[in-house]
Amino acid sequence: MNAPSRARVAALIAGLEAGLLERSAAARLVLLAALAGEHVLLIGPPGTAKSELARRLHRCFAGSPFFERLLTRFTTPEELFGPLSLKALEDDRYERLVDGYLPRAGIAFLDEVFKANSAILNALLTLLNEREFDNGPTRERTPLVSVVGASNEVPGEEALLAFFDRFLVRVPVSGVGEASFGALLTLAPAAPPAVEPVSPQELRGWLAAREAVVLGPDSIEALHALRRAAAAQGIVVSDRRWRQLVGLLRSAAFLEGRTQVEPLDLWLVPYVIAAQPAQVPALQDWFVREPAQAEPQDAPWLTRAVEAFEKQLELEATLPADDGDDAAGKLALARAVGGSAEGGLLRIVSATLEQQLRRRWSPVHIAARLAQLDELIGRAGAPLPGLRAALAALEAALAKRLWLPPELAQQLRANRQATLATLEALLDRLAAVRAGFAALPQDEQLPATVPEPVALGA
Template structure:
């Protein structure tokens, strides 16, 4: 398939600050009077700018049709088409009636003027109630922007289709059609409870389209690169089912500040391994040889009740370590502490970025900056707790009993 031309050449050629200012004003106008639909407005407009399609999922009364009609107003001179489908709908309702004149000339063609093949912005309500004949025709129209009219395949001016449904059917027949909608948004007054981690399949084609969407977000926001904050939009593109959208959003939120090389979860495992090794070395014992090389009897120990000392028949003593061993252990833990300090500096820089770049991001939900800040501050507090544990381990290794003379034995690295 040949690459589609940019549907907004004049828009994308504007000066980035001017473009961003225009889009910000447009978003404010589109969202005026809509309650709790800020994110839906932003993501729907961005999807249209990327020349992709969006599926709005939710019960009646969640402003799905109003979102589509307002989107149409954002595009000057763009033809608009709207239709509610039922299981009894016929292709003529979407693609136009058969041309009587063409039939008289033995041609099977439709009069498409005023119907979907001539629209730039379209809203199709209850889209999954269409029969297979309609769905098959829509597949080509949505993906190729072309329509088979009789013996000819003609190009269409279609920019985006906003589909709406109360529920996503399980039928495998509609799976290919469902995949044509890059963005899928669930519009519910009460969000479903967060689900645990689950396997979510994303096709290669969808990954490529997601990259294009993120690039569009960056360009229209006045930037020349995609940032980690743009990836917030992935929740609307990667979930197979509406309920999985919250799982993806939670995955993203819990990993804010953890995309760098030092992962707090791995940090936790490393420190736990050091703590376990320190406990082993503190409790280790050796045979108690004296200076002449003879075993020496350890003569006394307090009894279990803290009473008078009683003889203990043992030739064991607490293990002692050479300076080389202790120095190596301290250096290993100090290396981890230094990495943690660098990670905290990165978190601080990211928090400053949230306060400036993210708060002014054109396409992110207005409350996202507060959510990101809260999550990053919690991550920072958790990391500082791990740092304190690492310091205790370092001090513990430094306080190990020492040999009178260094045996120059270097310990093996600790595996986490």
């Protein structure tokens, strides 16, 4: 089966995030998880659009009834799975009337999902994992596409960890930041745009077709590195979760019309691997540094070399001439006798004498300085074409991405640009230093002494 058009996927994403501030990553992850047949947990305080995302997700799927409940420790099974059938009880059968309840839902939103009692959580385990529900003596297949759970915090009780693990994608959400606060205050309510919903037949076809997506050697290597990075943080990831992550990556690639998972697809792994919201930033840094290769570089060795040459130029440009005492006396005499009336003439004379105060250098000395600078400029400038090509390749790759959040894409772009700008600025400083050495006063009568090279440091 062919992948959906990019325009259609983009419209589904736009429908989820329209009018929501700083929710690009959450909207994309909620939709991608559902299209991959996985469940999502939104972790954050009330009033952060968690339920709104779930309701909007429901509109993305045709023929998928929506079910929503706030769970508490007093929630009864009847509230989720339906009341007992009195007619079935008359026939000694223990069955529920499930129409309109969770076993018949396509998209469900369970708020405060970890507050439910153990009986409900145990029943939910089978429903979420196998998409099946035990109704009396019969195990029924359910049409469940995805459950969006919400919680203020990650559960700490060991008894809840199995249920917590059923949510493949875990997205921390918080209130808007300072940059978006003004927009929040003036945000006008508006209905999200209508979208062409995904039919059950399309979803089944897409899930089957994604299995043809190749997990290339570079992606496998990146996942090996991710496993090591997770272990270094004390994060334990089950084999099942690794397999589910691969399915999510394949869905992301397939729905963008690609036949192979690429390292940039790994932007979503922090939301799958992290066991706690506090672990997400470090894993995001890993993605920027390793798969994306977009950590900003500041070239400290080159900075030290530039500063060393700048100091050497300042020293050599300000050293007095060997006959500096005589020239200084002439300059003082000119200032004493010039007077204010002869200000213009004094400036001319002073400039001439100050020029004479500067030490002169042999052409061999200047040539040695320029040769060392040319070697440094060549070495420092060697990565420049590669950096420019890498930036262009990143721009081309980002232009094809639908799932990568715009804020993260801009960060990757800005980091590469910053590295390039840093190197270009240092090369400009080296060019200015070279021009400064070339402009030093020369005297061909001086001994042809080659100076000691400027020490550049480690």
